[in-house]
Amino acid sequence: MQKEKQALPPGDFAIWIIVYIELITFALLFLGYAFSRRLDVALFNKSQLLLDQRFGFANTLLLITSSFFVVKALEAIKNIEKKRAAKIASHWLLAAMSLGSLFLVNKIIEFSDKVDQGINLSTNTFFMFYILLTAFHFMHVILGLVILFTIRQKTKDGGYSAHDYRGMETGAIYWHLVDLLWIVLFPLIYIIR
Amino acid sequence: MFKIWVVLVFLSMFAFFTGYLREVSALLVGILLISTFIKGYLVIEYFMGLKNITFKYRIIPTLWLLSVLSAIAIAYYLPKN
Numbered sequence: 166m167q168k169e170k171q172a173l174p175p176g177d178f179a180i181w182i183i184v185y186i187e188l189i190t191f192a193l194l195f196l197g198y199a200f201s202r203r204l205d206v207a208l209f210n211k212s213q214l215l216l217d218q219r220f221g222f223a224n225t226l227l228l229i230t231s232s233f234f235v236v237k238a239l240e241a242i243k244n245i246e247k248k249r250a251a252k253i254a255s256h257w258l259l260a261a262m263s264l265g266s267l268f269l270v271n272k273i274i275e276f277s278d279k280v281d282q283g284i285n286l287s288t289n290t291f292f293m294f295y296i297l298l299t300a301f302h303f304m305h306v307i308l309g310l311v312i313l314f315t316i317r318q319k320t321k322d323g324g325y326s327a328h329d330y331r332g333m334e335t336g337a338i339y340w341h342l343v344d345l346l347w348i349v350l351f352p353l354i355y356i357i358r
Numbered sequence: 359m360f361k362i363w364v365v366l367v368f369l370s371m372f373a374f375f376t377g378y379l380r381e382v383s384a385l386l387v388g389i390l391l392i393s394t395f396i397k398g399y400l401v402i403e404y405f406m407g408l409k410n411i412t413f414k415y416r417i418i419p420t421l422w423l424l425s426v427l428s429a430i431a432i433a434y435y436l437p438k439n
Contacts, residue, residue, distance in 0.1 A: 170410055170411060170412045170413075171410055171411050171412070172412055173411070173415065174406075174407075174408060174411050174415045174416075175406070175407045175411075181415070185418065188419065188422045192422065192425070192426045195426055195429075195430065196426070196430070196433070199429065199430045199433035199434065202433065202434075203436070210381075218374060218377040218378075219374075221374075222371075222373075222374040222377075225370045225374075226367060226370060229363065229366045229367060229370065230363065230367075232401065232405050233359065233360075233362075233363040233366075233405070235405075236359050236404075236405050237359070240359070334407070338406055338407075341405045341406045342406075344401055344405070345398055345401045345402065345406075345419070348394060348397045348398050348401060349394060349398065349423070349426060349427070351370075351373065352373050352390050352391075352394050353430065355377060356373050356374075356376060356382065356390060357382055357387050357391075357430075357434065358381065358382050
């Protein structure tokens with residue numbers, strides 16, 4: 166039997182308004198990068214080779230896995246008996262937050278490396294976009310971690326159940342958005358030339 | 359969901375190893391953009407949970423992803439005057 170489609174997306178609808186705004190903002194930045202590159206392809210290719218793609222790859226794995234852990238936390242709340250679910254879900258959320266924090270550490274190391282090389286916003290157009298895009302995304306990761314921390318606290322206090330998990334869904338949507346944006350950012354900035 | 363995560367990791371590894379090529383050919387750029395679309399689509403459908411939602415809400419992020427990647431493809435493929 167085919168499952169009936171839900172009328173509204175998961176979580177509070179307000180989070181989807183935020184998601185749409187973020188998607189438009191990042192789309193403009195991604196396209197700004199791609200079309201600016203056309204003006205000086207050689208400079209972009211040369212500058213891109215100065216990036217260490219291992220940082221980008223490691224961060225991709227961290228965010229994808231962290232996003233997966235948040236899915237597992239939500240699954241636990243939806244499918245397991247309340248008392249046990251709270252414990253299991255809060256463990257998944259802690260794991261997700263740990264990976265998110267590692268993302269930040271990794272990014273700080275990468276930024277420091279670039280600063281040591283004398284690279285800043287004024288170095289050239291490529292690095293202007295590189296710093297702008299990744300630093301802007303970095304701020305979203307910080308906000309995402311604050312949200313995960315908040316929903317974990319509520320999870321630990323037994324604030325979610327199989328009948329009431331909308332708040333957790335709302336926070337999860339934001340974290341998946343952060344993941345989705347990085348999925349486009351990683352090949353664009355680090356790989357494609 | 360574990361299978362989705364495995365596919366996401368596999369496609370990310372493909373992108374990572376492609377990045378070691380000094381020049382990424384036009385064909386590879388296309389393949390990378392398609393693999394990025396697949397990754398984004400999987401996150402939207404399975405992680406964000408839009409798979410079982412009515413079409414009008416389900417299509418918005420996917421349309422965004424398709425539009426952005428298509429515009430990036432145009433920026434990379436369009437010949438310069």
